[in-house]
Amino acid sequence: MNGLPDGALDNVKILDLTWVLSGPYAAMVLCDLGAEVIKVERPPYGDVARTTGPFLSRAADPESSYFFSINRGKKSTLLDLRKPEGKDLFLRLVEQVDVVMENFTPGTMDRLGLGYDVLSARNPRVIYSATSGFGQTGPDRDKPALDVVVQGMGGVMSITGEEGGPPVRPGVSLGDIAAGLFTAIGILAALRERERSGRGQMIDISMLDCQVAILENAFARYSATGEVPKAIGTRHPLSTPFQALPTADGHIVIALGFGLENIWGVFCAVIDRPELIDDARFQTPGERTRNHAALEPILNEAMKQQSTAHWVREFEAINLPCGPLLSIPEVATYPQVAAREMLREVESPRGNKLTIPNSPLRLSRTPGGIRGGPPAPGQHTRYVLAELLGLDESQIDAEYASGAAVEARELPPEITGT
Numbered sequence: 001m002n003g004l005p006d007g008a009l010d011n012v013k014i015l016d017l018t019w020v021l022s023g024p025y026a027a028m029v030l031c032d033l034g035a036e037v038i039k040v041e042r043p044p045y046g047d048v049a050r051t052t053g054p055f056l057s058r059a060a061d062p063e064s065s066y067f068f069s070i071n072r073g074k075k076s077t078l079l080d081l082r083k084p085e086g087k088d089l090f091l092r093l094v095e096q097v098d099v100v101m102e103n104f105t106p107g108t109m110d111r112l113g114l115g116y117d118v119l120s121a122r123n124p125r126v127i128y129s130a131t132s133g134f135g136q137t138g139p140d141r142d143k144p145a146l147d148v149v150v151q152g153m154g155g156v157m158s159i160t161g162e163e164g165g166p167p168v169r170p171g172v173s174l175g176d177i178a179a180g181l182f183t184a185i186g187i188l189a190a191l192r193e194r195e196r197s198g199r200g201q202m203i204d205i206s207m208l209d210c211q212v213a214i215l216e217n218a219f220a221r222y223s224a225t226g227e228v229p230k231a232i233g234t235r236h237p238l239s240t241p242f243q244a245l246p247t248a249d250g251h252i253v254i255a256l257g258f259g260l261e262n263i264w265g266v267f268c269a270v271i272d273r274p275e276l277i278d279d280a281r282f283q284t285p286g287e288r289t290r291n292h293a294a295l296e297p298i299l300n301e302a303m304k305q306q307s308t309a310h311w312v313r314e315f316e317a318i319n320l321p322c323g324p325l326l327s328i329p330e331v332a333t334y335p336q337v338a339a340r341e342m343l344r345e346v347e348s349p350r351g352n353k354l355t356i357p358n359s360p361l362r363l364s365r366t367p368g369g370i371r372g373g374p375p376a377p378g379q380h381t382r383y384v385l386a387e388l389l390g391l392d393e394s395q396i397d398a399e400y401a402s403g404a405a406v407e408a409r410e411l412p413p414e415i416t417g418t
Contacts, residue, residue, distance in 0.1 A: 007034015008366040013097040023103030025180030032359035037074040043406035046377035056352035062416040076375035085404035096388040103131040135206030147175035154211025161231040178210040239285035251325035257285035271302040348373035377408035
């Protein structure tokens with residue numbers, strides 16, 4: 001179907017109760033690597049991300065582009081975990097899988113009677129991954145959190161934006177994505193450890209913890225100097241020029257420093273500012289950073305004399321790391337991105353098509369990649385019950401009759417705008 005060989009995680013089975021972004025992103029990474037990811041969605045509409053626009057309506061059945069982009073290749077079941085029959089069915093599935101993932105507020109699964117202790121008693125080898133805003137311990141454990149909240153509380157927004165300006169949210173859901181990536185790493189580590197011990201374990205991932213972790217340099221600088229890190233635009237706090245600079249027709253990003261100090265003089269000659277070469281204020285990356293307010297206007301004026309393409313050619317000739325600052329449409333048509341096949345058009349079972357980012361994980365024998373479109377809600381319930389539990393059609397019908405398994409409903413027009 002997808003043209004890919006078996007992935008590195010072939011034969012790993014995951015029950016995925018996650019919703020919206022952080023957990024589904026982690027599950028997507030594992031699915032791209034070959035794991036069989038079975039979404040356990042809440043009736044009647046499934047993952048609330050399915051209600052988030054913009055909606056694709058090229059086919060008769062509209063579907064969320066938001067949900068589409070991070071749930072490709074997964075399978076979907078609709079189980080009612082609020083009913084005893086649904087819980088029993090879920091626990092029977094737990095016995096057959098390697099990993100259970102959730103990203104609810106701590107305590108939610110325990111209140112359902114499906115916490116880690118219950119699941120591990122049914123399957124001692126199961127790896128249970130819990131991603132939450134603040135983790136399973138600490139004074140904030142019971143507080144809900146979304147991406148922007150942990151970005152604010154974790155310090156990211158305090159160092160993002162222009163110097164002296166208001167706090168700025170990065171243009172990507174860094175709180176969710178970072179937590180998703182750390183969740184995937186934790187699951188991979190637990191799978192590896194299980195090969196040695198034969199036992200599963202619980203993984204506790206806090207979105208706030210992950211924000212702190214990716215700010216390693218900011219905290220190290222604060223500890224070393226006592227100076228509070230602040231927003232400085234596109235500049236680097238330790239090296240200059242290491243930033244975006246304006247050109248005659250856009251911007252270019254350059255990175256001069258960290259072992260490249262020896263080309264400062266050549267750089268000054270290329271931009272026709274030889275007087276900067278021997279200026280005592282600009283001899284090292286640190287000195288240039290301390291005196292950036294004097295240096296930047298000179299660099300800005302010099303760079304505006306030529307186009308971005310001109311400067312890229314000139315700087316590449318002297319081995320200065322650089323690149324054009326591209327918009328999303330420009331990235332989509334950039335030759336290197338095309339050569340790496342980083343964008344793929346994917347079709348859903350409903351007939352809708354969307355161009356989405358491919359997996360960046362390139363393994364020589366077991367490559368990562370998109371393994372199919374996103375599932376319709378409950379599309380694979382019968383398949384999963386037959387394959388994992390060995391139920392026949394009459395037994396599966398009985399699960400539906402009991403309310404353990406549920407048929408999906410179509411999203412109402414007021415949500416999709418159709």
